[in-house]
Amino acid sequence: MIMKPSSATIVEIREETPSVRSFVFDRSFDFTPGQYVMVWIRGVDEVPMSLSDRNTITVQRVGNATRALFELAPGDTVGIRGPYGNGFEISNHDIVTIVSGGVGAAPLAPLAESAHDMGCDVMTLLGARTATELLFQRRFENSGAVRIATDDGSAGLHGLVTDLLDETAGCNIYSCGPEPMMYALLRRLDEAGFDLDHSQFSLHRYIKCGLGVCGACCIDPSGERACVDGPVFRGKGLIDSEFGRYRRGADGCTL
Ligand SMILES: Cc1cc2nc3c(=O)[nH]c(=O)nc-3n(C[C@H](O)[C@H](O)[C@H](O)COP(=O)(O)OP(=O)(O)OC[C@H]3O[C@@H](n4cnc5c(N)ncnc54)[C@H](O)[C@@H]3O)c2cc1C
Known part of the structure; x- marks a missing residue:
């Protein structure tokens, strides 16, 4: 380390x-x-x-x-x-659906490229506030199909990126973006009876040491540390956690 x-x-x-x-x-x-x-x-x-x-x-x-x-x-x-941290897990020839919001595209663009190189069938749902904030559209397009949503309707669907999700059968779903977006996605998958073990979410928690020592980024109730056990977690472990409800800030108190 x-x-x-x-x-x-x-x-x-x-x-x-x-x-x-x-x-x-x-x-x-x-x-x-x-x-x-x-x-x-x-x-x-x-x-x-x-x-x-x-x-x-x-x-x-x-x-x-x-x-x-x-x-x-x-x-x-x-x-x-x-x-x-752990990073996303992918396997050769998976069907991969990426759900990206805003700067959440930063870890997802190299994921799309790796998945493409591994022979996966990649579809990216790319969301942003407005057309000019769409990040890495070209990189995602070079790795597979892309569908777009913007909050103001300046490109693609006028609405939430999660509204672009339709067929999930057989998919492995990967997401990074604002927590309300990822939580809405998790809820939607859960309500549709999707096996949440096939979904991975990159969490934004307040990381101080990055080494698993200080506990600043612990997640309730498991106590897993986002810095070393994450930042990527499976949906199944998140559904009954603090995810989407609260998180710790700089002083360790919940926000
Ligand atoms: C695993 C991980 C990967 C990230 N990757 C990216 C990325 O690729 N691109 C990107 O733009 N942002 C990324 N972020 C978010 C980035 O760390 C924060 O935007 C940054 O720390 C803000 O610092 P600031 O001083 O500019 O803002 P502040 O005004 O201090 O804070 C703005 C926001 O950033 C959060 N923040 C501040 N310090 C930290 C910290 N030490 N750890 C976590 N959150 C913090 C605050 O809680 C607040 O929500 C990532 C966060 C995590 C946890």
Whole structure:
């Protein structure tokens, strides 16, 4: 387990959408899609970010750490620990349905590519607030079929990405995005009698150490730690958990 950050130099910054940028580093990581790295923005904070490629993170600007990251330029450095966590599980020739919301596409685009390379039949349901915030549409299209939904109707279905879900028989379902979206998906699958062992969700929990030591990201009632036991969990384990109901914030209290 790598505990000490090592320096990585930013070699390229790509503007993916008005609020999302990819930061390409001078180092590659061996990773399973869904794994994350802890990114130390010196003097500001250390935050978890999924790898969107072997040498890349893809970041939405939301607060202090991500704002500071957006101020960096090629040639600047950050500290990196990882990759950490379990990542998504896929098998050769599966039927794969990906349900992506917003920046949740960051770990799902490499998953779609791996699944395609493994001979899986991949369908992506890609959602965003508005057309310009659709992330990695081309990467998903290169890996299989894509259907789109936007909150404002500027592209694809005017509505929720979960409304695009119809045929689930024989599918393995993979999701990352806002928790209300993933919870709506889980409920819908459960109500349809779908075997929830065939669904995997990447959870956003407040991760501090990334090593399974501090307990900041524990999930009720199992006590599983999102940082090492996750961040990817099967739907079956989530259906009777805190998922979709509450989570812990920075101080460990529930939100
Ligand atoms: C496993 C995992 C993978 C992630 N991958 C990505 C990614 O690929 N791209 C991306 O844009 N975002 C990703 N995130 C979310 C990202 O970590 C937060 O957006 C970031 O930490 C916000 O920091 P901030 O200081 O800019 O914002 P703040 O203003 O501090 O917080 C904004 C939001 O981010 C959350 N947050 C802040 N610090 C942490 C932390 N240490 N751990 C978890 N959440 C935190 C807060 O609870 C709040 O909901 C991931 C989160 C997890 C848990």
